[in-house]
Amino acid sequence: MAHTTRRAGRGAAPLRESAGTVAVIADAGGFALMRRYATFRFTDHPSYLRQTEGLLRALAGRHGHTSVALFDPVGFAEFCEREGLHPDSPASRARYTAEIAARGATVPYEGQPLARLVPDLLAEQLRWETWEAGTDLLAAAGSCADCGAPQARCAFQRAAALLARVLEGTRPGVHHLVCSLIAETGPLTAALHAGRGPDGSLDMAEPEAMVLCTLLAVGLATGDPGGLVLRSGSPGQGQGEEVRGWSLQLGRLRGLSEAEVFSAYCTDVRTGEPVPPEHGVAYRAADDLPPAGCPEP
Structure with a gap:
């Protein structure tokens, strides 16, 4: 100490x-x-x-x-x-x-007591390590083949545009986004909590958004496989939670069907055996997200 x-x-x-x-x-x-x-x-x-x-x-x-x-x-x-x-x-x-x-x-x-502070510190440390790994991978990805700009700028801005499209379609309530990536250096995960108010305003933590965009940008730049999952709820409005997902393949986000989302959530990743669906959770199909174009030079 x-x-x-x-x-x-x-x-x-x-x-x-x-x-x-x-x-x-x-x-x-x-x-x-x-x-x-x-x-x-x-x-x-x-x-x-x-x-x-x-x-x-x-x-x-x-x-x-x-x-x-x-x-x-x-x-x-x-x-x-x-x-x-x-x-x-x-x-x-x-x-x-x-x-x-x-x-x-x-x-x-x-x-706050250490029993509550330490988990927050470990989560912050994980975000920091994910951001560092992501920025290193983006730097190693070189320049964009389409516009010639460094991937650290081009891919990140394209990822930010895709994240904005995902969040634009959300209803008022609480939303939890998770981006996962199987990178060359190993698996990486980033999470983002966002709240949309009744007036359409969106509130989210900028550091979380930065790390998630960085991880998504790595997938866009390198073609490494991964996924994006959106879990949405409206507390106090009598509506259950909804889950949507996208597969990240070859630098594109493909919307998963209802059956694919259900299968992903209701399968034990270690054994492959089916697990019961969560009570009150609806599995919804997600729209395909067209590739975001390179930013203006």
């Missing part, structure tokens, strides 16, 4: 106008790896988490903003070797915390 603080300049209230970051070891396996360092004096993971939560509460009372990052013991050892630091040192742990806070995934601490 380590934390860093960025202080304000002279003349300001330095404690209230500073920002602190705490890096937390989320799992017992990672905690066991840190026990090899003599300066890491925690004896068990549950008490470590309790003390970390106490530190967060104290920092939140002193600073205007406190965030939490994920402390990866393997990444820490690699960081120390790369930077020529001694790993058995609180100062080295603080340096690593500052590094991951500057370039990695963090979540704000707002008084």
